[in-house]
Amino acid sequence: xxxxxxxxxxxxxxxxxxxxxxxxxxxxxxxxxxxxxxxxxxxxxxxxxxxxxxxxxxxxxxxxxxxxxxxxxxxxxxxxxxxxxxxxxxxxxxxxxxxxxxxxxxxxxxxxxxxxxxxxxxxxxxxxxxxxxxxxxxxxxxxxxxxxxxxxxxxxxxxxxxxxxxxxxxxxxxxxxxxxxxxxxxxxxxxxxxxxxxxxxxxxxxxxxxxxxxxxxxxxxxxxxxxxxxxxxxxxxxxxxxxxxxxxxxxxxxxxxxxxxxxxxxxxxxxxxxxxxxxxxxxxxxxxxxxxxxxxxxxxxxxxxxxxxxxxxxxxxxxxxxxxxxxxxxxxxxxxxxxxxxxxxxx
Amino acid sequence: xxxxxxxxxxxxxxxxxxxxxxxxxxxxxxxxxxxxxxxxxxxxxxxxxxxxxxxxxxxxxxxxxxxxxxxxxxxxxxxxxxxxxxxxxxxxxxxxxxxxxxxxxxxxxxxxxxxxxxxxxxxxxxxxxxxxxxxxxxxxxxxxxxxxxxxxxxxxxxxxxxxxxxxxxxxxxxxxxxxxxxxxxxxxxxxxxxxxxxxxxxxxxxxxxxxxxxxxxxxxxxxxxxxxxxxxxxxxxxxxxxxxxxxxxxxxxxxxxxxxxxxxxxxxxxxxxxxxxxxxxxxxxxxxxxxxxxxxxxxxxxxxxxxxxxxxxxxxxxxxxxxxxxxxxxxxxxxxxxxxxxxxxxx
Numbered sequence: 001x002x003x004x005x006x007x008x009x010x011x012x013x014x015x016x017x018x019x020x021x022x023x024x025x026x027x028x029x030x031x032x033x034x035x036x037x038x039x040x041x042x043x044x045x046x047x048x049x050x051x052x053x054x055x056x057x058x059x060x061x062x063x064x065x066x067x068x069x070x071x072x073x074x075x076x077x078x079x080x081x082x083x084x085x086x087x088x089x090x091x092x093x094x095x096x097x098x099x100x101x102x103x104x105x106x107x108x109x110x111x112x113x114x115x116x117x118x119x120x121x122x123x124x125x126x127x128x129x130x131x132x133x134x135x136x137x138x139x140x141x142x143x144x145x146x147x148x149x150x151x152x153x154x155x156x157x158x159x160x161x162x163x164x165x166x167x168x169x170x171x172x173x174x175x176x177x178x179x180x181x182x183x184x185x186x187x188x189x190x191x192x193x194x195x196x197x198x199x200x201x202x203x204x205x206x207x208x209x210x211x212x213x214x215x216x217x218x219x220x221x222x223x224x225x226x227x228x229x230x231x232x233x234x235x236x237x238x239x240x241x242x243x244x245x246x247x248x249x250x251x252x253x254x255x256x257x258x259x260x261x262x263x264x265x266x267x268x269x270x271x272x273x274x275x276x277x278x279x280x281x282x283x284x285x286x287x288x289x290x291x292x293x294x295x296x297x298x299x300x301x302x303x304x305x306x307x308x309x310x311x312x313x314x315x316x317x318x319x320x321x322x323x324x325x326x327x328x329x330x331x332x333x334x335x336x337x338x339x340x341x342x343x344x345x346x347x
Numbered sequence: 348x349x350x351x352x353x354x355x356x357x358x359x360x361x362x363x364x365x366x367x368x369x370x371x372x373x374x375x376x377x378x379x380x381x382x383x384x385x386x387x388x389x390x391x392x393x394x395x396x397x398x399x400x401x402x403x404x405x406x407x408x409x410x411x412x413x414x415x416x417x418x419x420x421x422x423x424x425x426x427x428x429x430x431x432x433x434x435x436x437x438x439x440x441x442x443x444x445x446x447x448x449x450x451x452x453x454x455x456x457x458x459x460x461x462x463x464x465x466x467x468x469x470x471x472x473x474x475x476x477x478x479x480x481x482x483x484x485x486x487x488x489x490x491x492x493x494x495x496x497x498x499x500x501x502x503x504x505x506x507x508x509x510x511x512x513x514x515x516x517x518x519x520x521x522x523x524x525x526x527x528x529x530x531x532x533x534x535x536x537x538x539x540x541x542x543x544x545x546x547x548x549x550x551x552x553x554x555x556x557x558x559x560x561x562x563x564x565x566x567x568x569x570x571x572x573x574x575x576x577x578x579x580x581x582x583x584x585x586x587x588x589x590x591x592x593x594x595x596x597x598x599x600x601x602x603x604x605x606x607x608x609x610x611x612x613x614x615x616x617x618x619x620x621x622x623x624x625x626x627x628x629x630x631x632x633x634x635x636x637x638x639x640x641x642x643x644x645x646x647x648x649x650x651x652x653x654x655x656x657x658x659x660x661x662x663x664x665x666x667x668x669x670x671x672x673x674x675x676x677x678x679x680x681x682x683x684x685x686x687x688x689x690x691x692x693x694x
Contacts, residue, residue, distance in 0.1 A: 039506050040583060041433060041436045043398070043400075050381065050391065050393075053478060055444040055479060059489065063482070085388050091388065099403070099491055101409070130400060132402060136406075137406050138486065140486075142448070144404055146400075146493040160386075234387075
C-alpha cells in the first residue's frame with residue numbers, strides 16, 4: 001500500500017495550536033531557564049556575571065534555497081549560526097528564541113521537520129527554546145533566531161583585544177562550506193535543465209555537510225578552557241577569513257601577517273575547487289559560512305596551543321602601520337581585502 | 348528651488364557601513380548594557396533577580412501596509428509592541444535587538460526613517476539597541492525585534508495567577524486601534540479607486556494614533572508600583588480582549604464574568620464603529636493591537652485600584668466550572684470566544 005504523505009494546513013490549527021504542536025517536544029534543561037514558552041515573555045535567572053545576546057535573520061532565497069536544503073538541516077543550521085556567535089565571545093549558549101514567517105506553501109508537517117532540526121541543535125548544544133513568534137508570510141520562509149549565553153566577566157573575549165606578536169589561530173578548516181555550496185548550485189542548474197539527471201554528489205559528503213549542517217565552536221571553546229588558554233581576541237568565520245581578520249585588526253587597531261600555506265583546507269575542498277578552476281585558498285579567504293573560530297593568543301601560549309587538536313596557527317599580529325597582509329609561499333605580500341559575502345550586492 | 352529627495356542605494360554602502368550609519372545615533376543608557384553593537388554578541392550585566400525575553404516578527408503585507416504606515420511610525424510601533432510584552436510581565440525593558448530584511452525598494456534614507464522611529468521609542472522608553480542583523484530580501488520589509496527586561500523575582504506577574512473573586516482590570520480603552528485600522532483601510536480603498544481623492548481622516552486623530560503609534564504599558568506599571576499593587580495575573584492586549592481574557596482563564600484554570608457596559612471605549616471609537624455599522628463592543632472584544640494591559644488584582648485591593656487613573660474594573664474571576672462569560676446590560680450571559688486576530692486565517 002502506498003503511504004500517502006499527510007499534509008495539515010497551518011490555517012486549520014491557528015497560531016496557538018500550531019505553536020503548541022511545534023514546541024511540545026522541547027523541554028527546558030538549563031537551570032537558568034525559569035519559564036519558557038507560554039507567557040508574554042520567557043524568564044531567565046542569570047547565572048554568571050554577564051549575559052551575551054546575538055540575533056540572525058534568515059530569508060528564503062537570500063540565505064538558503066529549499067530546492068536542495070532539507071528543512072530539518074535548515075532548522076539545525078539556523079540555530080548553530082547563532083550559537084557560533086555566542087562561542088565567539090567565549091561564552092556558553094543557554095537559550096534561544098525562534099520566530100518564523102511562513103507562506104501557504106508550508107504545511108504543518110514541513111514546520112515539524114524544521115523544528116525537528118531546531119530541536120536536534122537544542123539537544124546537542126544543550127540550549128533551551130524559550131520563546132518566539134509565528135506568522136504567515138506572503139512569500140517563502142523567514143527565520144529569525146536570538147541566542148543568549150552566559151560567561152564570567154573575566155572570560156569574555158571581544159574582537160578588540162589582539163596584541164602585537166599574538167599568534168593568529170583558526171579552528172578546523174576553511175572554504176569547505178563555500179565549495180559545498182558551489183557543488184549544490186551546480187547540481188541544481190543541471191537538474192533545472194534536465195530533471196531526469198540525478199545529482200552527482202558522491203564523494204563530497206564532507207563539504208556538503210559543512211554547508212548543510214555546520215557545527216558551532218563548542219569543541220574549540222572547551223579545549224581552550226581545558227588548556228587554560230583565554231584568547232585575546234576572537235570572532236567566528238561567517239563571511240570568510242579575510243573579512244574576519246580585518247574585523248579583528250580594525251577593532252584591535254593592529255595589523256597582521258598570515259601565511260597562505262598555513263591556512264587549513266580539507267582535501268575535498270581542494271578537489272572541488274580544482275573541478276571548478278578556483279584557487280582553494282580563495283575559497284578559504286573569501287568563501288563564507290565556515291563557522292570556525294578565528295582567534296589570537298599571546299605568543300607565550302604557543303606551546304599550549306600546539307597541543308590543542310584541530311587548531312592551526314596561521315600568522316601573527318603586527319603594528320597597525322604594517323597593514324594586514326597575506327604572505328604567499330614565494331614571500332609575496334598581498335594586502336587583505338574583505339570580499340566576503342555581502343547580502344546586499346548579491347541581490 | 349525644488350528640493351530633490353536624495354536616495355542612496357543600500358548596495359552602495361554594503362552591510363557594515365549601513366549598520367554603522369543606521370545605528371550611529373543610538374547611545375546606550377542602561378547601566379546593565381555593557382557592550383552594544385559591534386562584536387559577535389552584545390554583553391549585558393544582569394541587574395535584579397530575573398530577566399525576561401520576548402520577540403516579535405513583523406512582515407510587510409501581513410502586519411503592516413506601507414501605503415498608509417509611515418516608516419518612522421512603523422519603527423516606533425515595532426519596538427513598542429515588544430516592550431508591551433515586557434511590561435505585561437511587570438518587568439522593566441532595558442535592551443532590544445533589531446533585525447531587518449529589505450528589498451531593493453528601500454533606500455538608505457527610508458531605513459533612516461525607520462530607525463528614527465526605533466530611536467524615538469528607545470529614547471522614550473529608555474531601552475538600548477544592542478544588536479541585530481541586516482539583510483536584503485526579495486520581497487518587502489521584514490522586522491524582527493527581541494526585547495529584554497529585568498525584574499525582581501517577587502515582582503514578576505504571569506498569566507496563571509488569577510484567583511477566584513479577583514477583580515479584572517484593564518488600562519486605557521479598547522477597540523480604538525481596530526477602528527483606526529478600518530478607517531485607514533477604507534481610505535486606502537477610496538484612494539485606489541480614485542487617486543485624486545484626499546483621504547478623509549479629520550476628527551479621528553486619536554484612533555489613528557492608536558493604530559499608527561501605540562504606547563506600551565509603562566505608565567500603568569509605574570502607577571501600580573506606586574500604589575503598592577502587584578497584579579495576580581497580567582497580559583497585554585494584542586489580539587482583542589476576549590482572546591486575552593481566555594488566556595488568563597485557561598492559564599489560571601479559572602472562569603470569569605465581564606460586564607459589557609464596563610468595557611472602556613473612547614468616543615472616537617464609538618463614532619467610527621457607528622459609521623461602519625459595527626457594534627463598538629465588538630471592536631473592543633475582538634479587535635486587536637490595543638497594547639493595553641489586562642490584569643487581575645485581589646478584591647482587597649479594590650479601594651487602591653480605584654485611585655489609579657485610567658484603570659477600569661470590568662469584571663471578576665470565578666471558578667473554572669462557571670466558564671468565561673460576558674454579561675450584557677440586560678443580564679444575558681454570552682460565552683466568550685477568541686475571535687482575535689489570527690495571522691493564518693487572514694491570509
